[in-house]
Amino acid sequence: MLHRVRVSHLQVSFNGEEVLNDLSFDVSAGEMFAVIGPNGAGKSTLLKSILGLIQPQNGRIVLDDESKTVVGYVPQSRVIDDETPISARDFVSLGQLSGFFPWPSMQERKVLREIMSFTDTDRFARKPIGKLSGGERQRVFLAQALVRHPDLLLLDESTANLDPDAQERMMELVQKAASDWGVSVIFISHDLELVRKYADRVLLMSRGFYKTGTKQEILNDQAMLKNVYQSISSEADGALQQKSPSAGLSLSASPR
Amino acid sequence: MFQYDFMQHAFIAGTLIAVMCGVIGVFIVARSLSFIAHTLSHIGFAGAAFAAYAGIDPLAGLLAFTLLGALGVGQMGVRMFRRDASISVILSLALALGILFLSLGNVQGNYSRTLLFGSVVGIDLQDIWLIVVITIFVILVLGAGYRWLKFDSFDQVGAEAAGLPIRWISIGFLLLMAVAVSATVQIVGALLVFALMTVPAAAARFFTQSIFGMILLSSLIAILGVWFGLTAGYYTNAPVSFFIVAFDAAVYFIGMAFQAIIRRRRGAETA
Numbered sequence: 001m002l003h004r005v006r007v008s009h010l011q012v013s014f015n016g017e018e019v020l021n022d023l024s025f026d027v028s029a030g031e032m033f034a035v036i037g038p039n040g041a042g043k044s045t046l047l048k049s050i051l052g053l054i055q056p057q058n059g060r061i062v063l064d065d066e067s068k069t070v071v072g073y074v075p076q077s078r079v080i081d082d083e084t085p086i087s088a089r090d091f092v093s094l095g096q097l098s099g100f101f102p103w104p105s106m107q108e109r110k111v112l113r114e115i116m117s118f119t120d121t122d123r124f125a126r127k128p129i130g131k132l133s134g135g136e137r138q139r140v141f142l143a144q145a146l147v148r149h150p151d152l153l154l155l156d157e158s159t160a161n162l163d164p165d166a167q168e169r170m171m172e173l174v175q176k177a178a179s180d181w182g183v184s185v186i187f188i189s190h191d192l193e194l195v196r197k198y199a200d201r202v203l204l205m206s207r208g209f210y211k212t213g214t215k216q217e218i219l220n221d222q223a224m225l226k227n228v229y230q231s232i233s234s235e236a237d238g239a240l241q242q243k244s245p246s247a248g249l250s251l252s253a254s255p256r
Numbered sequence: 257m258f259q260y261d262f263m264q265h266a267f268i269a270g271t272l273i274a275v276m277c278g279v280i281g282v283f284i285v286a287r288s289l290s291f292i293a294h295t296l297s298h299i300g301f302a303g304a305a306f307a308a309y310a311g312i313d314p315l316a317g318l319l320a321f322t323l324l325g326a327l328g329v330g331q332m333g334v335r336m337f338r339r340d341a342s343i344s345v346i347l348s349l350a351l352a353l354g355i356l357f358l359s360l361g362n363v364q365g366n367y368s369r370t371l372l373f374g375s376v377v378g379i380d381l382q383d384i385w386l387i388v389v390i391t392i393f394v395i396l397v398l399g400a401g402y403r404w405l406k407f408d409s410f411d412q413v414g415a416e417a418a419g420l421p422i423r424w425i426s427i428g429f430l431l432l433m434a435v436a437v438s439a440t441v442q443i444v445g446a447l448l449v450f451a452l453m454t455v456p457a458a459a460a461r462f463f464t465q466s467i468f469g470m471i472l473l474s475s476l477i478a479i480l481g482v483w484f485g486l487t488a489g490y491y492t493n494a495p496v497s498f499f500i501v502a503f504d505a506a507v508y509f510i511g512m513a514f515q516a517i518i519r520r521r522r523g524a525e526t527a
Contacts, residue, residue: 051417051419052419053416053417071417071419072417073414073417073418075413075417078411078413078414079413084410085461085462085464085465085470086410086465086466086467087465087466090410090465090466090467091410091411094406094407094410094411094414094415095407095414095418096403097403097404097407097418097420099403102399102402102403103468126465127465128465141414144411144414145414148418
């Protein structure tokens with residue numbers, strides 16, 4: 001199977017403190033790859049390294065065809081002022097960068113319509129982005145990432161602030177993009193239920209500890225999960241519930 | 257009034273400047289750079305005063321100082337310049353330098369007044385050609401970089417994640433602003449440049465949710481403001497820049513009221 005992303009021996013430090021050390025994994029085309037672990041484990045740093053926003057000290061991140069691979073990114077939230085006047089449609093179309101002229105081509109308009117229909121954002125296409133609910137905004141951000149036809153989609157706790165229905169809706173869309181268009185997805189989540197439902201494989205990470213496997217291998221190993229979450233939380237005053245309440249709650253959750 | 261050459265020149269130059277300010281203003285407002293535009297205009301004032309002292313063309317002084325100013329802002333980081341204290345220090349320093357150069361150059365009061373408050377009377381054909389060149393240049397560059405600039409101005413997180421060179425976009429835009437400020441200072445003066453560059457764009461945001469719509473509307477408001485200002489100034493002998501800013505501000509407040517009415521109506525519908 002084609003490997004869309006191959007991370008080899010990645011090492012990232014900030015101010016002498018090692019955040020990622022000798023991390024290696026790969027993600028295939030169309031795969032849903034979850035990254036879990038307690039806060040401070042370096043999950044967001046990993047995504048930023050793949051995006052090229054952080055330069056690793058060591059190791060390599062190879063995209064399957066670096067000159068052509070388009071990477072889409074949906075963060076947990078963006079600071080959007082409620083007074084931001086631009087419409088959801090215009091916000092999605094910001095992602096359309098490849099055209100020569102300032103105005104969109106017929107093809108770009110068609111793609112925009114298709115993506116907005118796919119993400120069900122066409123219902124509020126004319127509404128200002130600042131007036132949308134959290135779930136609607138996240139779907140607009142997802143649409144903006146998808147409108148660029150990404151080969152790889154990175155979701156950094158994109159569903160963290162959403163209610164359960166909105167979370168499911170968002171993840172269903174992401175899964176559909178992966179299965180219909182072969183988009184590889186790397187998503188960070190603290191919600192192990194969501195991971196169990198939507199991931200194909202999982203990377204469990206803590207400081208210096210990395211374990212990749214199928215979701216069954218990782219999520220059914222309760223002892224390993226508990227160990228990883230507790231080891232880092234004990235470093236931070238042993239406050240597991242405070243640092244990562246959703247992770248703590250989900251540890252005992254039974255498989256769906 | 258069109259029987260006078262100076263009024264014809266004023267209308268041509270004013271319309272071009274209005275289009276340029278209307279377009280660039282949408283991005284200035286979106287990037288929250290209004291007060292940096294104001295600071296650049298004061299740096300431009302110091303540049304024009306220096307030009308008078310050194311005996312060179314005022315536009316050359318304006319361009320040299322504003323471009324250097326823009327590079328300085330870009331180098332030190334826009335975020336730092338958004339802070340009140342930084343802006344006040346640089347703005348006051350620029351004004352003080354301007355006053356120093358004017359005094360050293362033993363410049364006539366008329367010249368200082370023109371620099372600060374603008375003048376449409378003295379625009380000759382050569383000025384018009386310069387403004388034509390600057391306007392076309394600014395609009396062409398904005399057109400060429402439109403997609404990148406739009407993305408970076410309205411969604412910097414997304415633009416950075418998409419791999420756009422946001423630092424270079426920021427510096428490039430500041431330089432373009434410096435050029436636009438230099439041309440505009442000559443018409444409305446250093447004190448009111450930022451009004452023409454930001455008020456029409458800020459007003460346009462009340463009426464449309466499309467970025468391209470904002471650009472069109474902002475330009476239209478700026479053009480109508482300049483035409484109104486020139487006409488009212490001609491018939492009343494009062495300063496043109498006052499009427500321009502008064503018109504733009506009136507549209508802004510109408511927009512505010514318009515939005516409040518729309519909100520109330522939507523609130524009533526959903527209740």
